[in-house]
Amino acid sequence: MKCYICAKEGRSTDAVAICIVCGMGTCMEHTIRQELDVWEGGYPFPAHKVGKTIPRMLCPDCAAALREE
Numbered sequence: 001m002k003c004y005i006c007a008k009e010g011r012s013t014d015a016v017a018i019c020i021v022c023g024m025g026t027c028m029e030h031t032i033r034q035e036l037d038v039w040e041g042g043y044p045f046p047a048h049k050v051g052k053t054i055p056r057m058l059c060p061d062c063a064a065a066l067r068e069e
Contacts, residue, residue, distance in 0.1 A: 001014070001015040001018075001025040002014060002015055002025060003015045003025055003026050003027035003029075003030055004024045004025055004026070004059075005024075005026065005027075005030045005059070005060070006027055006029075006030070013027040013029070014027065015027055016028050016031060017031040017057035018057065019057060019058050019059040019062050020056045020057060020058060020062075021058060021059075021062040021065075021066075022059060022061070022062055024059045024061075024062075026057070026059050030059060030060060031057050031058075031059075032057070032058045032059070032060060032063040033055055033056070033057055033058075034055070034056050034058060034063065034066075035053035035054070035055060035056075036053055036054050036055070036056045037049050037050075037053055038050040038052060038053060038054060
C-alpha cells in the first residue's frame with residue numbers, strides 16, 4: 001500500500017500505518033501518533049479511566065478534526 005497523501009503529490013512512498021478513523025494509508029512523514037485514553041465500566045455509567053493508554057495512528061486531516069472537538 002502507498003501513502004495516499006504522497007500519491008496525491010505525485011510521489012510513491014510506502015505506507016507504514018493506516019488511519020484508525022478514515023482508513024487512509026500514510027507514510028512516516030504523514031502519520032500522526034496520539035495516545036488514546038482507555039475507559040471501562042458499565043452502560044451508561046459508571047465509567048472510569050484506566051491508568052494506561054494505547055497508541056492510535058491518524059492521518060493529518062483526522063488528527064486536526066479530533067483536536068477541534
